[in-house]
Amino acid sequence: MKRTRIDFAPPGLRRSLFRAPPTLIYALPGVLALCIPALFMGRQYFEQKDELRDLQAALAARSAPLPVVAPPAPKIAVAPAQAGAVNAAILQLNLPWRDLAAALGEATPASIALLALEPDARRRTVRISAEARSSDEMLAYITRLQAETWFSSVVLLRHEVMEQDPNRPLRFQVSVQWEAS
Amino acid sequence: MPRLHFRPALQRLGQALRLGVAANGLALVKTSRLFGGAPLALSEQPLDLFAPDALAPGLRMLFADLPVKGWPVSVVLADELVRLWQVPPPPGATRMGDLEAAASLRFQHLFGASGADWKISADWDADHPFLAAAAPTALLDALAAAAREHGFHLVEIGPQFVAALNAWRRERRSGAWFGLVHGGVLSLAAYEGRTLAAVRSSPIPAGADRDWLDSHVAREALRVGIARPERLQLSGAAPAAWGSSPGRLKFACSLLEQQDDWSDLARLARTGVHA
Numbered sequence: 001m002k003r004t005r006i007d008f009a010p011p012g013l014r015r016s017l018f019r020a021p022p023t024l025i026y027a028l029p030g031v032l033a034l035c036i037p038a039l040f041m042g043r044q045y046f047e048q049k050d051e052l053r054d055l056q057a058a059l060a061a062r063s064a065p066l067p068v069v070a071p072p073a074p075k076i077a078v079a080p081a082q083a084g085a086v087n088a089a090i091l092q093l094n095l096p097w098r099d100l101a102a103a104l105g106e107a108t109p110a111s112i113a114l115l116a117l118e119p120d121a122r123r124r125t126v127r128i129s130a131e132a133r134s135s136d137e138m139l140a141y142i143t144r145l146q147a148e149t150w151f152s153s154v155v156l157l158r159h160e161v162m163e164q165d166p167n168r169p170l171r172f173q174v175s176v177q178w179e180a181s
Numbered sequence: 182m183p184r185l186h187f188r189p190a191l192q193r194l195g196q197a198l199r200l201g202v203a204a205n206g207l208a209l210v211k212t213s214r215l216f217g218g219a220p221l222a223l224s225e226q227p228l229d230l231f232a233p234d235a236l237a238p239g240l241r242m243l244f245a246d247l248p249v250k251g252w253p254v255s256v257v258l259a260d261e262l263v264r265l266w267q268v269p270p271p272p273g274a275t276r277m278g279d280l281e282a283a284a285s286l287r288f289q290h291l292f293g294a295s296g297a298d299w300k301i302s303a304d305w306d307a308d309h310p311f312l313a314a315a316a317p318t319a320l321l322d323a324l325a326a327a328a329r330e331h332g333f334h335l336v337e338i339g340p341q342f343v344a345a346l347n348a349w350r351r352e353r354r355s356g357a358w359f360g361l362v363h364g365g366v367l368s369l370a371a372y373e374g375r376t377l378a379a380v381r382s383s384p385i386p387a388g389a390d391r392d393w394l395d396s397h398v399a400r401e402a403l404r405v406g407i408a409r410p411e412r413l414q415l416s417g418a419a420p421a422a423w424g425s426s427p428g429r430l431k432f433a434c435s436l437l438e439q440q441d442d443w444s445d446l447a448r449l450a451r452t453g454v455h456a
Contacts, residue, residue, distance in 0.1 A: 001346075001350040001351075001355070002350065003347050004304045004312055004343050004346050004347055004350075005304045005305075006302045006303060006304055006313075006314045006339050006340065007337055007338060007339055008258075008302050008314075008316050008321055008338035008339065009256075009335045009336055009337050010325060010335060012334070014253055014336055015334075015336045015337070018197070018253050018255075018334075018337065019336075
């Protein structure tokens with residue numbers, strides 16, 4: 001006949017343990033006999049799993065393409081004179097031509113004939129050769145150049161009257177220095 | 182009176198205590214489930230359980246010299262403290278709530294009391310009539326409080342009749358009725374085949390002999406409306422004269438236990454384990 005399950009005891013762990021058939025304790029050696037090898041096999045399994053993972057990582061590292069390393073740029077020895085020339089050329093190339101031309105165009109009236117512009121980037125100067133009809137025009141031109149804000153100093157270097165020319169123009173040279181930008 | 186010895190937990194493996202609670206007293210028995218030791222009566226304490234707050238001081242006196250802390254304790258409630266009845270499951274019952282409602286309705290119908298002060302536990306079965314029991318909530322609360330106070334674990338609380346049913350379930354035959362004789366009361370579980378038909382209790386009159394038993398069983402069979410059994414199996418302190426083979430008699434009666442010198446209270450606590 002089956003058991004009549006009538007029990008007023010409050011539920012709990014001790015009650016559940018008590019309800020388990022006492023003969024279960026005879027199954028304990030069997031359970032241990034199963035559990036202990038299972039424990040060892042489990043440990044072995046996890047060790048093998050770790051080993052396999054390491055092996056796979058090593059294999060992946062070996063078969064992976066080598067990372068592309070950019071070759072280091074060769075060191076070029078530059079002589080000081082050459083370096084100076086290069087720097088000078090760069091300065092020359094970096095001349096503010098647009099600003100210079102705009103400032104000169106603004107300051108030069110039609111009565112002045114520009115003959116040559118010789119810029120010197122290192123000193124931030126430009127040597128202007130020009131002709132004027134008279135010394136008054138020349139002086140007026142120099143005054144206008146001085147009034148230009150872009151130029152910091154204007155110096156008349158030399159002037160002479162061209163006797164060979166029938167119009168006897170006044171040829172002069174002005175050195176103009178501009179502001180460092 | 183034997184004493185409980187303090188032993189490490191391993192040595193008392195499989196050992197447990199059984200506490201018998203009756204209206205007239207308490208008894209404590211030590212049992213060994215694992216290695217087949219005989220049960221050992223430890224102490225008894227007479228008291229009037231119906232007096233207010235009688236259980237707690239009674240238990241204190243019962244456990245006076247016994248360190249029960251940590252022990253698993255099964256409580257056997259005497260049948261006069263609980264209600265036992267049979268519940269036919271409602272047709273089409275689909276949920277546990279249906280069975281609980283059926284048990285509670287039948288409890289009210291049979292005993293007239295509201296279920297508020299009683300806790301119902303049953304061997305729930307949705308297909309066949311099942312046995313239900315109710316115990317007073319106040320008694321269960323007092324037992325739980327005592328467990329907290331003394332530090333033992335309540336692992337089982339059940340009626341004596343159910344403890345006897347379970348203890349002898351392997352010896353019980355299909356179709357046989359089962360009875361428990363205790364304290365001058367005969368409780369009978371009437372079976373029809375394997376199905377429980379009714380549970381009935383009645384006092385045994387002085388000088389009751391085998392003829393009384395025959396007529397009593399015949400009366401109960403008529404009252405329940407089933408055929409008389411071919412065999413009756415009795416546990417508890419049944420008179421030896423009741424045991425017999427069928428012969429000229431109407432049914433066989435086998436006694437599962439012999440009378441011994443255990444007191445009624447100790448016998449109550451021992452119900453559920455084989456002596």
